[in-house]
Amino acid sequence: MGNMGNKPDWIFYQHDGPVESDVMPRLVVEFPGFRPRWEKHIESWEGKPAAYYNDITEFVHFIVRDLYPSGKIEEVQHAFDLMEYLLKNGNHGVRELVQIGFLEDLQNFASRQAFGKEAFVPFLGPKSREAWDELEKFSAGEK
Numbered sequence: 001m002g003n004m005g006n007k008p009d010w011i012f013y014q015h016d017g018p019v020e021s022d023v024m025p026r027l028v029v030e031f032p033g034f035r036p037r038w039e040k041h042i043e044s045w046e047g048k049p050a051a052y053y054n055d056i057t058e059f060v061h062f063i064v065r066d067l068y069p070s071g072k073i074e075e076v077q078h079a080f081d082l083m084e085y086l087l088k089n090g091n092h093g094v095r096e097l098v099q100i101g102f103l104e105d106l107q108n109f110a111s112r113q114a115f116g117k118e119a120f121v122p123f124l125g126p127k128s129r130e131a132w133d134e135l136e137k138f139s140a141g142e143k
Helices: 009-013 020-030 032-044 052-067 073-089 092-111 117-123 126-142
Strands: none
Touching: 020 032, 020 052, 020 073, 020 092, 032 052, 052 073, 052 092, 073 092, 073 117, 073 126, 092 117, 092 126
C-alpha cells in the first residue's frame, strides 16, 4: 500500500469501471433467486465458458419469467438500476453487453409474453431509456 500516493496523474485516465467479466458474478451475488437458473446454465455448458451474451440472456429470462410475473417489482427495479449503472460506468464492451445482450434481448423476449415489453419501460433509467428507444427505432426501421 505504501506508495499509493505516488502514482502519476495519467493513471486516472485509465478505465477502471466494470469490465465484462465483472457483470455476471455481480448479478449472481445481488440476485440470490437467480442462482438456481444460473447453476443450470453453467451445467448445460459442461464447464466451457458460455460467452457473456449467452450468460446475460439467462438473466433476462430470470427477470421476464421469474421476477416480473411473481410481482417482485423491487428486484426488477434493482436489476434495471444496475444496468443503468453499467451503461454509465462500464467500458465499451460492458455498454454493448447491456444494450444488446440485456435490453435488446429483453425487448424481444418480453414482446412474446402477455404483458409485453412496455411493462419494463417504467424501470428504465435515462441512459437505458436512450438505448431502449434507439433499439426500437432500429427494429421499426427493419420491418
